[in-house]
Amino acid sequence: MLSYEEALDIILRTLAPLPAEDIALPEALGRALAEAVPSRWDMPPADNSAMDGFAFAAAGLAPQGRLKVAGLSRAGAGFPGPVLPGEAVKIMTGAPLPEGCDTVVPIEVVEEVAGVIEFRSSVPNGDHVRYQGEEFRQGETLLGAGTTLRAGEIGLLASAGVARVRVHRQPRVALLTTGDELVDIGVRPGPGQIVNSNRYLLTARLQEEGCTVWPLEIAGDQRSELTDRLAQGLQADVLITTGGVSMGDYDLVQSCLKDLGFELGFWKVAIKPGKPVLFGRVGDKPVFGLPGNPAAAAATFQLFVRPALRRLCGYCDPLPPRSRATLTAPVSGGGNRRQFLWGAVVEEDGRYLFTPSGKQGSGQTRSLQGAQALLPVAAGSGDLAAGQEVEIMLIYLPGGAAS
Ligand SMILES: Nc1nc2c(c(=O)[nH]1)N[C@H]1C(S)=C(S)[C@@H](COP(=O)(O)OP(=O)(O)OC[C@H]3O[C@@H](n4cnc5c(N)ncnc54)[C@H](O)[C@@H]3O)O[C@H]1N2
Numbered sequence: 001m002l003s004y005e006e007a008l009d010i011i012l013r014t015l016a017p018l019p020a021e022d023i024a025l026p027e028a029l030g031r032a033l034a035e036a037v038p039s040r041w042d043m044p045p046a047d048n049s050a051m052d053g054f055a056f057a058a059a060g061l062a063p064q065g066r067l068k069v070a071g072l073s074r075a076g077a078g079f080p081g082p083v084l085p086g087e088a089v090k091i092m093t094g095a096p097l098p099e100g101c102d103t104v105v106p107i108e109v110v111e112e113v114a115g116v117i118e119f120r121s122s123v124p125n126g127d128h129v130r131y132q133g134e135e136f137r138q139g140e141t142l143l144g145a146g147t148t149l150r151a152g153e154i155g156l157l158a159s160a161g162v163a164r165v166r167v168h169r170q171p172r173v174a175l176l177t178t179g180d181e182l183v184d185i186g187v188r189p190g191p192g193q194i195v196n197s198n199r200y201l202l203t204a205r206l207q208e209e210g211c212t213v214w215p216l217e218i219a220g221d222q223r224s225e226l227t228d229r230l231a232q233g234l235q236a237d238v239l240i241t242t243g244g245v246s247m248g249d250y251d252l253v254q255s256c257l258k259d260l261g262f263e264l265g266f267w268k269v270a271i272k273p274g275k276p277v278l279f280g281r282v283g284d285k286p287v288f289g290l291p292g293n294p295a296a297a298a299a300t301f302q303l304f305v306r307p308a309l310r311r312l313c314g315y316c317d318p319l320p321p322r323s324r325a326t327l328t329a330p331v332s333g334g335g336n337r338r339q340f341l342w343g344a345v346v347e348e349d350g351r352y353l354f355t356p357s358g359k360q361g362s363g364q365t366r367s368l369q370g371a372q373a374l375l376p377v378a379a380g381s382g383d384l385a386a387g388q389e390v391e392i393m394l395i396y397l398p399g400g401a402a403s
């Protein structure tokens, strides 16, 4: 059976970023650049003052010298004409440095009496001036392809005159939950029925990842109905199904997909939960068949679907973020598949503490409550003790935000 790394490698080798689109900068939050972005101009665009004060030419000024105030330069309206030797111009932060000046002295370190300033201390040449192009030059690459646009990047591009950007399209994801036993929320399950919680679990998770979700009607376990729904889902960029991927008589997802031209990437990975996870393509559409058990569906989403979505979105690094953490409770090792255990993470004294969720059966949704990370436990490993250092895969940063 494939290892987690082998299976993930198949996904990442199979998928390429979705085509690029041209969108307005303010709409690009969270998107990945499809191409490098150069600055449209120098920054700062001209020499200007870093302080509210007085601008003058430092050369020839005696340490305790005096200067006549010849006028004002303020942000948005500079001082017209040159400043002569023996003169200074009152200047505001961000205002253009007048011609003939090379130094600014902050207002609080001079004394101004009747239009003349006196220096309380000597001023280094060139102080408090922000020079044209010192931050970046016109044509200089500011951000590379694959960069995620967050607030800082959006502000940078705005300052550089970039009004539109080419970013990768974000996938529209069809979500098909399968099983005759499923009923929607709001309906009390009859004998043998259960609520379709996977639909809500995975829709929420996809939304957290910034995807547009298209939840399809539940498909029962009949071939024709299932095949029709699968075909419908293939109109999206990605199709995710849950249930019907194991060995049972009604586990028909893979065989119905085959009728639609499915090319198998892999089926079954040596992990727990999530062993029967299925991946492949119909044409260029990736399809993920996640196990029906909710904790297995959530784990396989994190382990396989999230990296795939990040690859499709064009992010530089699609892999799950990892971190060191200290276990707060013992964990049983053993098992012949690599285990992934759900748990909560808090930060204490500069380190992360990982507390495994209680019961971790793959059908047990309570293990997902409060879970912020997965702890991989190698197949055949011994028990892990409380206090031991481990490596976890972060889903949410302590404090709440998605990692
Ligand atoms: N003979 C074998 N049986 C099973 C194997 C195996 O290797 N040999 N693998 C087991 C493992 S591991 C898992 S995981 C499950 C996965 O099974 P399926 O993906 O085929 O899922 P179902 O049988 O359809 O459902 C499993 C379980 O999950 C519940 N479920 C399904 N859909 C939903 C939903 N939308 N919301 C909430 N809960 C859902 C369903 O009612 C079942 O209880 O197979 C083992 N069997």
Ligand code: MOO
Binding pocket: 271, 272, 273, 274, 275, 276, 291, 293, 296, 362, 363
């Ligand atoms: O792999 Mo299944 O998810 O262990 O129950």
